[in-house]
Amino acid sequence: MIRPLRLEPLTREVFAPYGEVIETFGAERRMINEGTTERFHALAHADVSAGGGTAILSIFQASRRRFPVAVRMLEQHPLGSQAFYPLSDDEWLVVVGEGNDTPDPATLRCFRATGRQGVNYARGTWHHPVLVLQPQQCFLVVDREGPGSNLSERFFDPADHRLISP
């Protein structure tokens, strides 16, 4: 019997230990371009320069997994932040945990993001690969390219798996 993982709303405040929430709500606004454009400024900051890295933009096309999904592992990018912003107005799920070399399964949390909320995982934040609720959802991703190994994965003991039922 896999224990369930509760879904929580995503806000800047609850996500602060893990990174940045990318949303216009509550953001600094600047009018530019002769008043024709509103700039919601610096919603996220790429932190990718470690080890000579630079920021690249990619698109991820994520397919829905069969729900309920068992959270069996987390990954981290030790050399850089990684930002996701949805390209369709569909909800998606953000799963994170705490820990240094290994995430503590007791700290797992799952946030339900709206289709107008992105996240920027801070460098080293343990997180689950992207989970979507529609058959396919695309994201613009800003992360690090450069020398060095920028991916760690940790698999949990089966007794520590947690179940997500959106």
Add this chain to the structure above:
Amino acid sequence: MIRPLRLEPLTREVFAPYGEVIETFGAERRMINEGTTERFHALAHADVSAGGGTAILSIFQASRRRFPVAVRMLEQHPLGSQAFYPLSDDEWLVVVGEGNDTPDPATLRCFRATGRQGVNYARGTWHHPVLVLQPQQCFLVVDREGPGSNLSERFFDPADHRLISP
């Protein structure tokens, strides 16, 4: 009488002198996340480190100008690239020109981008502020934050203005 500016389709090839086109079509694909995600890798590269800059993510909410629009000026960011990716599947317009200290009005070009095409203006590329065709369109923007002056604007002589009628 302001001379018209012809609209051209946006492709990687025609846009290469000005920067990168951000689109999945023709891109390098990598399967990741146990085969549940397709990564269209490194569609654009942030070039923002000049003068101690870093990459930030912002959202631009652009309002439609009254068409036909007269192109009266261009701007450039001498210290960094600037990427735009549309957050709704609506066409938009990309206006660029060539020149070093000042853009040559004879080189003005206007590209019609689809709602699934972004661009990353190369550092120093002369371009017009974003032009949208719907009443409001949002974009995720990746550009430079850091010390120094990163905006130049050049206004054309009225005889060199060009008219865009989408």
